[in-house]
Amino acid sequence: MTIRVGVFGAGGRMGSTVCHAVAADPELELVAAVDPHYSGLDLRTVTGVDSDISVGRDGDALVAAGVQVAVDFTERSACCETLGFLAANDIHAVVGTTGFTDDDLARFGAAFTGSNCVIAPNFAIGAVLMMHFAALAAPYFESAEVIELHHEHKVDAPSGTAMLTVQRMAEASGDWTPDPTTSEVVEGARGGEGPAGIRVHSLRIKGLVAHQEVVLGTTGQTLTIRHDSIDRTSFMPGVLLAIKQVADHPGVTVGLDALLGI
Numbered sequence: 001m002t003i004r005v006g007v008f009g010a011g012g013r014m015g016s017t018v019c020h021a022v023a024a025d026p027e028l029e030l031v032a033a034v035d036p037h038y039s040g041l042d043l044r045t046v047t048g049v050d051s052d053i054s055v056g057r058d059g060d061a062l063v064a065a066g067v068q069v070a071v072d073f074t075e076r077s078a079c080c081e082t083l084g085f086l087a088a089n090d091i092h093a094v095v096g097t098t099g100f101t102d103d104d105l106a107r108f109g110a111a112f113t114g115s116n117c118v119i120a121p122n123f124a125i126g127a128v129l130m131m132h133f134a135a136l137a138a139p140y141f142e143s144a145e146v147i148e149l150h151h152e153h154k155v156d157a158p159s160g161t162a163m164l165t166v167q168r169m170a171e172a173s174g175d176w177t178p179d180p181t182t183s184e185v186v187e188g189a190r191g192g193e194g195p196a197g198i199r200v201h202s203l204r205i206k207g208l209v210a211h212q213e214v215v216l217g218t219t220g221q222t223l224t225i226r227h228d229s230i231d232r233t234s235f236m237p238g239v240l241l242a243i244k245q246v247a248d249h250p251g252v253t254v255g256l257d258a259l260l261g262i
Contacts, residue, residue: 005243006032006067006091008082010055014073014096014232016047021236022071023049028243032065034058059085067091069243075155080104087111094242095119096235098160109252117252118245118259121160123238127212128256130227131165134214137223138172141216145191149203149211157202158192161212164255169214170196209234 005022009015010033022030030043030051038046039057046055056062059082062070069092072079079097086093087108092115100108100119108117122128138144148162174196181190191201210229215222229235238256245259253259 002027002029003243004029004031004066004068006030006034006062006065006070008034008059008070008072008079009074010043011035011038011046012073014235015071016049017232017236018071018073018239019043019047019049019051021233021240022243023051025240028240032056032062032067034061059089062086062091063089069094069246071095071239071243072097076100076104080107083108083117084111087113087115087117090114092246093117094239094246096123096239099156100160105252105254112252116246116249118242118249118256119252119254120238120242120256121164122210123235123242123256124210124227124229125238125241125256125260126234127161127210127227127229128238128260128262130212130214130225131161131168131255132257132262133225134165134216135168135172137214137216137225138169141173141218141223142175143177143217144169145199145201145215146194147201147203147213147215149205149208149213151208151210152204152206154204157204158194158200159202159210159212161210162200162202163194165212165214166194166196166198166200169198170194 022028033043034056036057038055043051043053071094073096076099146162148159191199194200214225
């Protein structure tokens with residue numbers, strides 16, 4: 001039996017890519033799409049997906065179509081409202097939106113009781129492994145910094161991937177060499193300070209998609225772990241995995257680690 005899927009933000013770059021990936025997967029059925037900017041248009045016109053689905057204005061379109069799993073790659077404020085709607089209607093959620101606060105996550109956790117939610121700062125499986133490797137390496141090094149690089153349209157900084165990476169490294173080791181900087185010629189030159197004092201640097205450059213480097217150092221050696229998403233299709237295997245597994249992970253799951261068994 002196929003899983004009935006709906007997509008929020010279908011007219012956006014990520015939303016359109018998700019629509020194509022879902023439509024091409026024989027285990028999934030794309031039955032609804034929502035985007036207030038394209039409401040009333042055929043999905044084929046908006047995304048190029050071979051479908052006569054009419055793009056809806058809001059979540060009611062998903063309920064009417066009997067959606068089982070909804071995918072959201074919009075922005076924080078809209079997604080917070082959407083997740084409340086999905087939880088209230090017992091629809092599973094797969095979320096690639098970033099910038100959520102701890103209070104947001106606590107609220108989602110309280111809301112998703114009849115359905116489940118997977119929130120991943122990064123759906124690229126290589127990026128998930130990069131974070132895993134960084135946490136494994138952390139206890140063996142004394143210094144570490146994270147550089148995340150994204151396209152010019154990303155509005156939050158640092159990225160959710162960078163913050164989750166630093167959090168996991170800090171959990172793996174709290175013993176890091178203090179920042180020696182006593183004077184910044186340009187304010188902010190040392191980036192932002194994350195958990196355990198690990199510095200994070202954000203670049204927003206036209207032509208990039210999503211990239212991250214973790215640089216670790218100790219006596220006489222450095223280790224650089226880097227992941228590059230050169231196209232938005234890099235996120236689709238992780239999205240499809242989450243759509244297929246979200247029903248098996250109660251409540252709110254943050255990150256793909258549990259789905260990958262790492």
